[in-house]
Amino acid sequence: xxxxPLAHGGDLGAARLLFPGAREPFVDLSTGINPxxxxxxxxxxxxxxxxxxxxAVRRLSAVAxxxxxxxxxxxxxxxxGTQILLPxxxxxxxxxxxxxxxxTYSEHVRVARLVGHVTTEVADVGQLHDADLAIVVNxxxxxxxxxxxxxxxxxxxxxxARGGLLMVDEAFMDVGAAGASLGDEVACGNIVxxxxxxKFFGLAGLRLGFALAAPEIAARLNASLGPWxxxxxxxxxxxxxxxxxxxxxxxxxxxxxxxGRLDEILTEAGLxxxxxxxxxxxxRTPAASELFHHLxxxxxxxxxxxxxxxxxxxxxxxxxxxxxxxxTALAAFPP
Amino acid sequence: xxxxPLAHGGDLGAARLLFPGAREPFVDLSTGINPxxxxxxxxxxxxxxxxxxxxAVRRLSAVAxxxxxxxxxxxxxxxxGTQILLPxxxxxxxxxxxxxxxxTYSEHVRVARLVGHVTTEVADVGQLHDADLAIVVNxxxxxxxxxxxxxxxxxxxxxxARGGLLMVDEAFMDVGAAGASLGDEVACGNIVxxxxxxKFFGLAGLRLGFALAAPEIAARLNASLGPWxxxxxxxxxxxxxxxxxxxxxxxxxxxxxxxGRLDEILTEAGLxxxxxxxxxxxxRTPAASELFHHLxxxxxxxxxxxxxxxxxxxxxxxxxxxxxxxxTALAAFPP
Numbered sequence: 088x089x090x091x092p093l094a095h096g097g098d099l100g101a102a103r104l105l106f107p108g109a110r111e112p113f114v115d116l117s118t119g120i121n122p123x124x125x126x127x128x129x130x131x132x133x134x135x136x137x138x139x140x141x142x143a144v145r146r147l148s149a150v151a152x153x154x155x156x157x158x159x160x161x162x163x164x165x166x167x168g169t170q171i172l173l174p175x176x177x178x179x180x181x182x183x184x185x186x187x188x189x190x191t192y193s194e195h196v197r198v199a200r201l202v203g204h205v206t207t208e209v210a211d212v213g214q215l216h217d218a219d220l221a222i223v224v225n226x227x228x229x230x231x232x233x234x235x236x237x238x239x240x241x242x243x244x245x246x247x248a249r250g251g252l253l254m255v256d257e258a259f260m261d262v263g264a265a266g267a268s269l270g271d272e273v274a275c276g277n278i279v280x281x282x283x284x285x286k287f288f289g290l291a292g293l294r295l296g297f298a299l300a301a302p303e304i305a306a307r308l309n310a311s312l313g314p315w316x317x318x319x320x321x322x323x324x325x326x327x328x329x330x331x332x333x334x335x336x337x338x339x340x341x342x343x344x345x346x347g348r349l350d351e352i353l354t355e356a357g358l359x360x361x362x363x364x365x366x367x368x369x370x371r372t373p374a375a376s377e378l379f380h381h382l383x384x385x386x387x388x389x390x391x392x393x394x395x396x397x398x399x400x401x402x403x404x405x406x407x408x409x410x411x412x413x414x415t416a417l418a419a420f421p422p
Numbered sequence: 423x424x425x426x427p428l429a430h431g432g433d434l435g436a437a438r439l440l441f442p443g444a445r446e447p448f449v450d451l452s453t454g455i456n457p458x459x460x461x462x463x464x465x466x467x468x469x470x471x472x473x474x475x476x477x478a479v480r481r482l483s484a485v486a487x488x489x490x491x492x493x494x495x496x497x498x499x500x501x502x503g504t505q506i507l508l509p510x511x512x513x514x515x516x517x518x519x520x521x522x523x524x525x526t527y528s529e530h531v532r533v534a535r536l537v538g539h540v541t542t543e544v545a546d547v548g549q550l551h552d553a554d555l556a557i558v559v560n561x562x563x564x565x566x567x568x569x570x571x572x573x574x575x576x577x578x579x580x581x582x583a584r585g586g587l588l589m590v591d592e593a594f595m596d597v598g599a600a601g602a603s604l605g606d607e608v609a610c611g612n613i614v615x616x617x618x619x620x621k622f623f624g625l626a627g628l629r630l631g632f633a634l635a636a637p638e639i640a641a642r643l644n645a646s647l648g649p650w651x652x653x654x655x656x657x658x659x660x661x662x663x664x665x666x667x668x669x670x671x672x673x674x675x676x677x678x679x680x681x682g683r684l685d686e687i688l689t690e691a692g693l694x695x696x697x698x699x700x701x702x703x704x705x706r707t708p709a710a711s712e713l714f715h716h717l718x719x720x721x722x723x724x725x726x727x728x729x730x731x732x733x734x735x736x737x738x739x740x741x742x743x744x745x746x747x748x749x750t751a752l753a754a755f756p757p
Contacts, residue, residue, distance in 0.1 A: 095649055100477035115472075124471045135659075136459045137450075138626045142435035167502040167629065170648040194648060201645060291473045292654025294502065310536060313505040313529060314430055318653060319627025324470075 110386030119367040122405035124289030134319030169296030183219030230362035261287035262365040356417035385416040445721030454702040457740035459624030469654035504631030508533040518554030565697035596622035597700040691752035720751040
């Protein structure tokens with residue numbers, strides 16, 4: 088089984104071991120990260136040198152609250168990526184039953200178990216109502232399913248009656264349907280929304296993410312993270328990028344066009360696109376393993392799924408050369 | 423009480439509120455961060471854009487193991503600063519009795535309580551033997567006390583017999599006595615050593631720190647942090663800096679000379695230097711509060727301690743102008 092070293096996307100080191108001699112540079116389509124990164128502003132040396140100041144984190148939180156529709160900066164927790172928040176969020180409720188709407192990002196099940204929850208994967212929102220911790224990725228990764236606000240709020244209401252919590256991972260909500268985020272609903276007290284910065288802004292290496300939650304929950308999460316959770320560069324870049332609503336709007340439109348182009352190429356190659364978002368497309372094919380290896384040998388890395396052997400996820404090519412390489416390699420399949 | 427907004431060093435925003443109209447730029451002596459930062463190498467855009475790859479983290483861990491004297495990369499956990507590790511390390515033992523060698527960095531008591539330990543502060547190493555979690559900062563902050571390896575290993579042995587753990591925060595060990603680190607002793611299984619990157623290398627805003635521990639403990643900590651805990655820039659800069667042993671050696675010598683110069687200036691001003699390391703000096707004076715405010719009004723920020731009202735900690739001035747401003751302001755005290 089060679090899936091283990093590629094449990095997550097973006098691991099070109101492992102890809103090179105799996106496909107020695109593949110064409111370089113690798114075209115990495117294995118993530119859902121925007122290949123058109125937000126332009127990095129000039130960083131002051133102080134951003135690297137000094138401890139991040141509380142006032143700077145408050146400014147970042149205020150900008151994030153506005154960008155993500157949270158009621159105020161007090162409803163925002165800034166973190167070095169959302170991944171590192173998962174154990175703290177999952178630990179907000181005493182060990183009990185966690186239900187994860189699946190199939191989805193595998194870390195949610197792993198972390199819910201790690202912190203002591205008896206964790207089950209469920210297929211639809213209706214099965215979340217009797218959990219102590221309900222976890223939904225919205226829109227879902229990798230199939231792009233979008234869960235309605237009303238249905239999620241109904242879950243929240245039932246959970247609240249029993250001290251339960253809904254965690255909504257909105258990692259890809261920047262390209263989700265307008266108005267679908269639960270960021271403006273967190274004041275009710277038992278919803279935690281996670282927002283990734285690095286995916287939509289194409290800066291995954293920076294490590295920046297947010298939890299949106301009621302102020303008392305946000306305070307608990309901040310107490311666990313401690314002071315200085317977010318780096319100086321992440322604060323500076325995050326503040327600039329999240330305030331740049333014009334960039335975001337133009338990027339959303341542009342990513343939508345590129346996702347359409349990707350669908351055309353995939354369909355032209357005889358593949359069924361069964362879901363996704365503007366940052367990735369999901370293909371289902373019985374030839375998934377062969378196609379993964381065919382493209383891998385051509386230096387194009389996809390995301391495959393150990394539990395879903397007929398699925399392949401395609402991220403967006405970064406430039407015209409990458410688009411041509413993908414189209415050419417697909418045209419030569421099956422070999 | 424105006425201490426609250428300055429609970430930690432480095433908060434110039436709070437200093438400006440406390441000392442409106444103070445001379446600018448502020449001379450920040452309130453931290454123990456090296457004012458002579460490691461030169462930041464050119465960073466590839468990919469460091470910001472791509473998810474950090476597992477192989478890159480392994481390389482960083484290997485360099486850190488060598489720099490810190492840990493047995494191997496498997497004994498190293500890379501994190502976005504050591505602060506964020508504290509709850510995970512304190513949570514390695516079931517809730518019980520935590521003993522913190524005090525007075526010291528206040529976050530250890532706060533976090534040990536946060537994760538559920540009944541936490542007491544003790545005055546010497548001999549009082550750590552019956553704890554479930556013993557916490558020592560070595561050399562200690564702010565008094566610079568250095569605790570002997572034999573005494574700490576004796577604590578470890580007693581704790582091990584009862585499933586207890588010793589956490590040694592070696593945040594300032596880069597300027598500690600040679601051979602005093604417990605980094606080469608972590609294989610025994612119940613020692614976790616924390617090493618800060620940002621203090622000695624003057625890059626606190628980068629957020630990088632390490633835990634050194636037995637591989638099974640390191641794996642537990644890594645499981646909590648999840649993939650991608652450390653940013654791309656932190657990996658790139660950390661790898662370069664930790665491998666640069668010549669820079670470290672020269673910097674240690676240079677910081678030692680500057681600490682000596684600081685002692686001269688403080689002594690000349692009639693102050694008692696009662697401890698410290700090469701990155702900060704501790705003064706005890708009944709006029710601590712007056713001196714803090716006198717220097718604050720002159721745009722020089724010190725670190726004071728709510729629990730120790732006669733203490734003031736002085737970091738190293740960054741440049742000749744800052745040295746002169748400190749000497750001049752001290753000469754005008756008492757006003």
